[in-house]
Amino acid sequence: MIPFETMPGSPSSPVALVTGGARRVGAAISRALADAGFRVWIHHRRSDDEANRLRTEIGTERCAVARADLASPAERSALIAEVADPEGPFDGRLDLLVNNAASFEHGTFEERTDDDLRRVLEVNFVAPLSLVRGLLPRLRAARPPSDLVPTPCVVNVLDLGALTPWPGYVDHCAAKAALENATRSLAVALAPHVRVSAVVPGTVLWPDDPAFAEGAPARRRIEAxxxxxxxxxxxxxxxxxLYLAAAPYVTGEIHRVDGGRLAAAGVSGPTEA
Incomplete structure (x- = not known):
């Protein structure tokens, strides 16, 4: 357990914004941060029911919900203003930004359009940088420090498409690879006052597709x-x-959570059995 000095939900508790924080991995991140002692902004685009249920679960005094389409510059600006508002639920404080929201659209390179590419880039690359830039004054002003987040921190959520080619997701991979590089560049640009790292999940949640049902050949091949x-x-x-937020001497880290899958890529033998 990570120690912390403030009671959960108290005015001195650190504040986190989790984009795409109402469902799937984002919801797990929101819950874990709240359980650790953060007050949490849950951002979503159209998951009103899930976001409000999660807010009730966490506690309405410790959690706020914000809705925005991150592909829209105007809605991104409105989200920034809402989180940074000194009259808002958490007085404009922000200690941790988790850029988790993503667009994941499949299609062959030939059938994808320039508009498709722009939309994916807006959500997966432009929006995270826009939020960092817009919320940077609040991150730099975050006080008092906490064991949960000793210095203000940004964590970008990538995926293995940032590091390996996925032919059916060319625009997605390009956007995530750009964000991976931007993570390391921002870590240098914003030091020493704001730390920036990324987490790279591997196979975490299976698609809602019979091809990936329990015991299906495609699923067994991936697990192998x-x-x-x-x-x-x-x-x-x-x-x-939580680790990246709490580690005071870690920045610029691209932290894989993939069970060793990328390390074993191209290796023959037991991992291919």
Whole structure:
């Protein structure tokens, strides 16, 4: 357990914004941060029911919900203004920004359009940088420090598409690879006052597709390539976010949570059995 000095939900508790924080991995991150002692902004685009249920679960005094389409510059600006508002639920404080929201659209390179590319880039690359830039004054002003986040921190959530080619997701991979590089560049640009790292989940949640049902051949092939011989869980990713937030001497880190899958890529033998 990571120690912390403030009671959960108290005015001195650190504040986190989790984009895409109402569902799937984002919800696990929101819960883990709240359980650790953060007050949490849950951002979503159209998951009103899930976001409000999660807010009730966490506690309405410790959690706020914000809705925005991150592909829209105007809605991004409105989200920044809402989080930074000194009259808002958490007085404009922000200690941790988790850029988790993503667009994941499949299609062959030939059938994808320039508009498709722009939309994916807006959500997966432009929006995270826009939020960092817009919320940077609040991050730099965050006080008092906490064991949960000793210095203000940004954690970008990538995926293995940032590091390996996925032919059916060319625009997605390009956007995530750009964000991976931007993570390291921002870590240098914003030091020493703001730390910036990224977490790279591997196989965590299976698609809602019969081809990936329990025991299906495609699923077994993927699991066989993971040295730890199992998929991860959303909580595995959330624990990595907590670590990166709490580690005062870690910045510019691209932290893989993939069970060793990328390390074993191209290796023959037991991992391919």
């Amino acid at each position: 390539r993971i040295p730890l011989r199992r998929p991860g869980t959303p909580h595995d990713v959330a624990r990595a976010v």
